[in-house]
Amino acid sequence: MIDVQRSGPSTGMPTRTQQSDVLEAAYASHGDTKHILLFPSTPRECFEMTADAFDLAEQIQTPVIMLTDLDLGMNDHLSEPFVWDDNRKYKRGKVLNAEELDKIKRFGRYLDVDGDGIPYRTIPGTHPTKGSFFTRGTSRDEYAAYTEDSGAYQKNMDRLMVKWETSKSLVPKPFSYPTNKGNACGILFFGTSTYSSEEAMDMLKEENVFVDAMRIRAFPFNQDVNAFIDSHETIFVIEQNRDAQMRSLLMIELQASPQKLIPILNYDGMPITANQIFKEIKQHLTNTK
């Protein structure tokens, strides 16, 4: 699924940009639910991540949501040429064919055979007598049979958490900017806040203010994001929404301290500017000196 975010809520500003569907997309649906999100920041990354998203969806057996925005979706951008590796193979994930089914004693659609939370699946019509199952929204056991047994239900919910952990190493890693190490401050950003953030870093550098930087490219967060937060005293989280939604995800998922995460927010429908980021970081550093 591709969500070209615009200024919300409701119809919002039909021609203006925003990054304000982050929290909604991450936990969309009732019950305990988490979704894979990808955050492209250039047209080329939109292209590449779309291809990756298909692979991830089949590998992890779950919907993948790419969160782009109107700035990327409607404005003209200068882009590097798109590249395709002709040797690239589609990743279909754990799909059993007829021969493999023949070798299996009993197929369990939700059986965590490999311990990574991702079970094997079959495609309808594969085998005359093995591998068919009934997909249902209700709780079921590892063999896809209906059950309201508490243990079976909880086991499946726990398997989904194992799958969530597994997916952390499958989704695109964050991009770390080269650093001289030892900076006390870090900045975190994603998507179309990238250019302004990079420019703001240059502006800060000119005033001898050095910050480390990381661009988040996916949810769930890779271990590197955790390490980045842990290794800095202060983290500026730059985003284009009112409610600091990415910051909320960092707190919920990484147990990051709210006091450490300083929001830099723009939500007027126009892309965030380097000047705003520069000013707010300088202001904060001055105040806390």
Add this chain to the structure above:
Amino acid sequence: MIDVQRSGPSTGMPTRTQQSDVLEAAYASHGDTKHILLFPSTPRECFEMTADAFDLAEQIQTPVIMLTDLDLGMNDHLSEPFVWDDNRKYKRGKVLNAEELDKIKRFGRYLDVDGDGIPYRTIPGTHPTKGSFFTRGTSRDEYAAYTEDSGAYQKNMDRLMVKWETSKSLVPKPFSYPTNKGNACGILFFGTSTYSSEEAMDMLKEENVFVDAMRIRAFPFNQDVNAFIDSHETIFVIEQNRDAQMRSLLMIELQASPQKLIPILNYDGMPITANQIFKEIKQHLTNTK
């Protein structure tokens, strides 16, 4: 809206209970959106909060979601008799009638006249020439006219935050349990975790472990919830879902430290037991001694 939560996600367990739509309900919809939630814990409170919800929806001019669950919705409960005050008046909130419209120079549907973020509204057909307006999902100015002006958009989004602040004092206050003050630990719970939490407190008392307790009754959180968290070293957040959703709301909205908020979670579809709460609290206190 009344959400009788059951074990999710998807169809889940159709006859089993859970408190797992909390995060979804709080931020339902794209864009920066927050919703009023009510958390009843008894049949009588369901009755009273339903009536309150109508008043709140009209006062705050927003949907109100009552989050009850299958334990309350499908099981038999012993209940105090329901009570109705015959002098109670419906609260219609800020609705202008024809006379009031006559006195106003220019009616602005989204004009924050009182500084509380809640504008005045009119009901169609009220006045022959004044007060009609066009409701739209797009951004608009204070007079309900279409605009994509960044300033007007942001002003409206900021007004909604003011309204959110105002609503904190309008929604039901949390219930504080009598205390001997000075306990280092507090427990927070809501809805049908109440009976088990109370019983667990009694069990702890017998072992000379004393904790303060608060039952959350609404979102956004009243200032008292903030004060309760601030005045304790450790807060156990008791809830019936896998992902500690109420704990997430406390972190996002109150900037509460994740390290301070210890989740006690049950998500097997059966109501949480006093024994589980008792054991987990004791375990934690023993480990951190």
Add this chain to the structure above:
Amino acid sequence: MTYVRPKFRHPELPKNKLGYSVDYYEGALSTLCAGCGHDSISAAIVQSCFDLNIEPHRLAKLSGIGCSSKTPAYFLSNSHGFNSVHGRMPSVATGANLANRDLIYLGVSGDGDSASIGMGQFVHVVRRNLNMVYIVMNNGCYGLTKGQDSATADMGSKNKSGKTNLFESIDLASLAIELGAGFVAQSFSGDKSQMIPLIKAAMNHPGFAFINVISPCVTFNNNVGSTKSYDYVRQHIEATSTIDFVPEMAEITTKYEEGSTATVKMHDGSSMVLSKLEENWDPTNRHSAINAMQSAKERGEILTGMLFVDGDSQDLHHVIQTSDTPLNILTERDLCPGSIALEDINASLR
């Protein structure tokens, strides 16, 4: 938007019984493409409301999403308006109508809004016989997103990019008749003289009144090969009848040819006089109306005018017997059963 409407109006514009001239019923200047059929429909709505002496604040205009759904901004600026989400105008209209049965409800929708995303809502607002006028401005394409075929595009019709539509079209008027609508008409945005009496009659019909108006999209669907172009529609329409809407109290003065005239009495005493052009068609017989539509289809023609009207139609409020007083002005005294009734409920649970 930088459009400025010329301020000059003839100072002696005729006024209606309420003392308003027609410009009081207008809206903001349209931002649709020049020549859009939708603007002609807006103009017909304005004229109808002026002629019927409707107090603008007693009318609520509602819409969904699309070019058509933008039009409520372009008429009746003194009426309350609600631009809802895509395909969900019927729900908002239902809620508003239940809250206050005394207003006139005018819903405006498009073929995308009604025949695709809103199909479920359309079917059920027909079934509930909500007292409203429901106009579809039907251009067979998604104009707002550059002209893709909609679900009402005819099979074989060509769009601007030369592509032929491969799917059967959804015929909203036939569907409404099949679903039991009590008032179904069809018209063409190029025929204002037909639209106005139909809109007037629809506003006087006590229940759901549907008007499907073929309204060519000048920008994306007015090419040769399109069956929703001005030229094609003009060449293929066939009217069931000419229509005169005769308000209450007015005398029927026009002379109609013997035998070919049907007069339909409206609930408020007004009448619709239909001078039939279509043979073997009885506007008050549903089966006959279905036959007329089917026959026209077989001949490759678009039947316009009044198609079917049920003189005995009873709207939702009558069916479910709500109070005559609008619900939204009832008070605690009327609505709240109070502590004594509650005590009975408590007792029943003991």
Add this chain to the structure above:
Amino acid sequence: MTYVRPKFRHPELPKNKLGYSVDYYEGALSTLCAGCGHDSISAAIVQSCFDLNIEPHRLAKLSGIGCSSKTPAYFLSNSHGFNSVHGRMPSVATGANLANRDLIYLGVSGDGDSASIGMGQFVHVVRRNLNMVYIVMNNGCYGLTKGQDSATADMGSKNKSGKTNLFESIDLASLAIELGAGFVAQSFSGDKSQMIPLIKAAMNHPGFAFINVISPCVTFNNNVGSTKSYDYVRQHIEATSTIDFVPEMAEITTKYEEGSTATVKMHDGSSMVLSKLEENWDPTNRHSAINAMQSAKERGEILTGMLFVDGDSQDLHHVIQTSDTPLNILTERDLCPGSIALEDINASLR
């Protein structure tokens, strides 16, 4: 659930061409109420698949939510199944069918699932002519939530609590004909001899095949006054014809009365022989079918059997000209235009 199906089966149950006996086509034991019409429909599905020598793994069964939508658990346990969300079975069927055109798709739905929450999906799966069999188990009430009237309950019909339904019913079969469906039939769960040939013919129809089966709810809608009770339906059904489904290769051996027989050839060479009982009705003429339905309504009768069939029906894959190879077995080689095509795209943007 503690139901246990008796394990004993007659050891010499007849086998079909594939070597399977009928029990291989059965499912789990039904947990519906004893006597539920839906179980008879499930039995007819089982018998039809056995007779047609269908390999169970070449059939996908799909449903939405409701009593009817539970039934796929009770037939064809060796087939893939998908119990989707409320009213959204057509979307899942469309996706599955587009991915693999070579399977047989059997959708099962109810009147709540299709005529209310899923109405939009129903209309559009008809319009797209998806190659599937779509059976509505129609009991006119919401059985799973204790019997409230559904949108197909007839006006004036009384439910178990004695309440009279005040709204016009939605006639799904008429609607499907009006919307252009190529195969529309109607039946009664109490008439297995009629259901089986209809299901077989539907499975051999190359496109959307709709069967509306009146299936009384024994628990909540089988009372006196209900127009969906066993007694009422039995007294008011009138068949268009008797039907024989004659598989490919088989000779038509039955003798039919002169002049009253219509033979409809199916695309695979099989035939449906209709011995007409309804006069002035041509099963291959849409207008005639609509007339027959309208006339039956006017007589207060429920027309069952084959209602309309279009021998030239072409399913979605033919219309949009997808590859003959199922899409889900195409590989990188077939699907990926590769770096050279991408270079052209890059060049076009320079």
